[in-house]
Amino acid sequence: MARSQKKSGVVFDHIAAKLSDLDMEMVRSIPPGGNWKDIPLETVMKSKRLQQIRESGGRTTYYGRLLKDRPSYTINTHFSRPGNGTFIHPEQNRLISLREAARLQSFPDDYLFLGSKASKYKQIGNAIPPLMAKSIAEVFKGETSIDLFAGAGGLAWGIHEAGFDCLLAVDFDKNMCETLRESSSTREVLNLDLTASESIENVCESVENLLHGRQLSLCSGGPPCQGFSTAGNWDIQDPRNNLFKPFLEIVRRLSPENVLIENVPGIKSMLKGEILRKILNLLGELGYETQWTVLKSETFGVPQYRRRVIIFASLNDSVISFPEPLFAAKGDDYARFDGTGNLVVLPNPITVWAAISELPPIEQGQGEACMFYDSSWPESAYQKWLRGQIDLRGMYHLYTTEIN
Numbered sequence: 028m029a030r031s032q033k034k035s036g037v038v039f040d041h042i043a044a045k046l047s048d049l050d051m052e053m054v055r056s057i058p059p060g061g062n063w064k065d066i067p068l069e070t071v072m073k074s075k076r077l078q079q080i081r082e083s084g085g086r087t088t089y090y091g092r093l094l095k096d097r098p099s100y101t102i103n104t105h106f107s108r109p110g111n112g113t114f115i116h117p118e119q120n121r122l123i124s125l126r127e128a129a130r131l132q133s134f135p136d137d138y139l140f141l142g143s144k145a146s147k148y149k150q151i152g153n154a155i156p157p158l159m160a161k162s163i164a165e166v167f168k169g170e171t172s173i174d175l176f177a178g179a180g181g182l183a184w185g186i187h188e189a190g191f192d193c194l195l196a197v198d199f200d201k202n203m204c205e206t207l208r209e210s211s212s213t214r215e216v217l218n219l220d221l222t223a224s225e226s227i228e229n230v231c232e233s234v235e236n237l238l239h240g241r242q243l244s245l246c247s248g249g250p251p252c253q254g255f256s257t258a259g260n261w262d263i264q265d266p267r268n269n270l271f272k273p274f275l276e277i278v279r280r281l282s283p284e285n286v287l288i289e290n291v292p293g294i295k296s297m298l299k300g301e302i303l304r305k306i307l308n309l310l311g312e313l314g315y316e317t318q319w320t321v322l323k324s325e326t327f328g329v330p331q332y333r334r335r336v337i338i339f340a341s342l343n344d345s346v347i348s349f350p351e352p353l354f355a356a357k358g359d360d361y362a363r364f365d366g367t368g369n370l371v372v373l374p375n376p377i378t379v380w381a382a383i384s385e386l387p388p389i390e391q392g393q394g395e396a397c398m399f400y401d402s403s404w405p406e407s408a409y410q411k412w413l414r415g416q417i418d419l420r421g422m423y424h425l426y427t428t429e430i431n
Contacts (some may be wrong), residue, residue: 035415037334038386038400039139042145043116044107045392049073053090053111054120057136062113063090076110093117095380098330098357099131111280117379121391126152132181133329134160136413137207140179142202150179150206155249155289156329158184158419159322162350163337167285170243171247175221175274176248180207182289186247187212188419192239195276197221197230221273222223232282243283245350249290252272269302286340287309292321294336306338315340325376326352328423330409337386353423374426381407 046054049070057065063080071077079185080089088100091113105111106128108318112124123131124145129138134157140147162174177196180203185191186308193213199202204218215233219226232245250270278286294303307317317340324333327350339347355373364370385404392414405411408425412418417425 035402036400037137037397038126039397040129040394041127041386042144042394042396042400043121043124043389046109046122050109051120051391053077054092054115054122057090057092059092059117062087062092063110065097077148080293088113091115093379095125095384096378097262098325098332098376099379100331102128102131102152104149106152107148113317119388119390120387123383124386124389125395127386128152130382130413131329131331131379132156132192133324133331134181134184134258137415137417138184138367139206141205142207146200146202146282149200150203153180153182155185155335156289156324156327156331156333157181157184157188158329159324159327159333160289161337161419162327162353163189163245163287163289164189164191164245165340166339166348166350167287167341169284171238171241171243172245172247173230173281173283174213174247175230175277176232176250177207177213177216178201178249178271179203180212180251182208182247182287183207184210185313191245194243195230195234197226203305207392209345220275221268222270226249227276228278229275230277234281245285245287246278246281246283247287249288255377269305275306275313279313282313282342284342286315287336288340290338292336295321303336310338310340316347318349319376320349322350322354323352326354326356326373328353328377328379328409328419328426330379330382332357334396345386353427377407377409377426381409382413385410 048225053066053071056067056070064086071081090110092100092112092115095117096294100113103112106114109115109122114124116129128151132151132154140150160182172186172191172193174193174196177183177198183193183196187355194330195215196207196213197217197219199220201218204216206211208215219229310317319336319338322337324331341347352373354376405414405416412422
């Protein structure tokens with residue numbers, strides 16, 4: 028059965044950010060696949076930031092325009108401005124809309140983001156892609172889960188779709204919590220600051236009441252990394268320096284069978300890798316076998332190049348496996364051998380155009396919070412899945428070819 032679609036005759040938040048005259052001058056000068064290097068000198072001289080980038084060099088993703096036939100670059104919280112990444116629409120002279128960004132993150136169209144427009148940019152840009160989360164969660168066995176530092180719910184959605192009963196999700200941001208409640212991916216949502224000891228008590232008590240004596244199967248989360256100290260010794264006991272302390276304290280208190288932690292790739296090098304080693308060691312002291320890896324979102328059906336560090340931990344002695352890719356990664360071979368030795372040919376990653384091509388054209392600063400949508404518009408299998416017209420298995424079947 029295909030996923031049910033809330034108000035199937037509409038699309039939500041197809042709204043593009045308003046740009047200044049100078050921003051529009053820049054946008055018009057950039058071709059598909061281009062970036063700040065394509066902006067004429069006469070325009071560069073009107074912007075101090077562009078002059079600095081031109082003099083010292085800058086990332087080729089700055090002031091980038093998307094290519095139709097490839098996944099997007101990472102969608103971050105700043106996709107309301109052209110200079111913060113590659114967010115220019117591949118054909119229209121505007122930035123991608125909120126809904127287009129959500130689609131590039133793999134949020135289905137019936138996933139609603141609540142709160143202010145500024146909050147929606149933050150919710151979409153900070154999320155782990157839901158389809159990536161689903162593939163990760165399928166590694167684990169069990170029935171029940173909780174999600175800490177849940178954000179807008181990308182991880183909770185994926186865990187729920189993987190078959191877990193997500194008992195509880197927790198976040199500090201009230202807008203994130205409203206979005207989580209609307210998503211129906213989790214039974215209960217708590218708006219709490221987990222650095223407060225009473226919040227940890229609240230979480231543990233709530234979870235134990237929902238478990239009714241059972242052991243929790245999975246504790247997941249993505250503790251924000253801005254709390255890390257960048258100098259001196261990293262002290263897990265100091266709540267001012269990190270947000271992993273409450274996460275690991277809840278793990279200690281509840282003893283879930285499995286733990287899943289996702290974070291930015293930069294955690295590998297923070298304090299020369301000491302933070303990552305500390306987390307693994309502390310999980311080991313709690314009795315967990317651990318593995319970690321860097322996963323690529325485009326290999327799990329997400330039309331976006333995004334990298335995440337994933338920590339897997341289990342109380343069981345069984346070997347922890349990593350999720351198998353469903354699509355080819357950027358720069359990788361397009362075939363792999365499965366567990367039985369059969370050659371599996373992986374399709375190319377889902378592209379930007381396969382994600383957003385049928386959405387109505389809009390001008391910069393324009394669009395609607397709730398816009399008419401005709402059920403005959405979807406062109407790609409991915410768009411049909413976004414609209415709830417086919418399920419994930421049907422979407423993957425249309426994209427994937429296997430050679431036995």
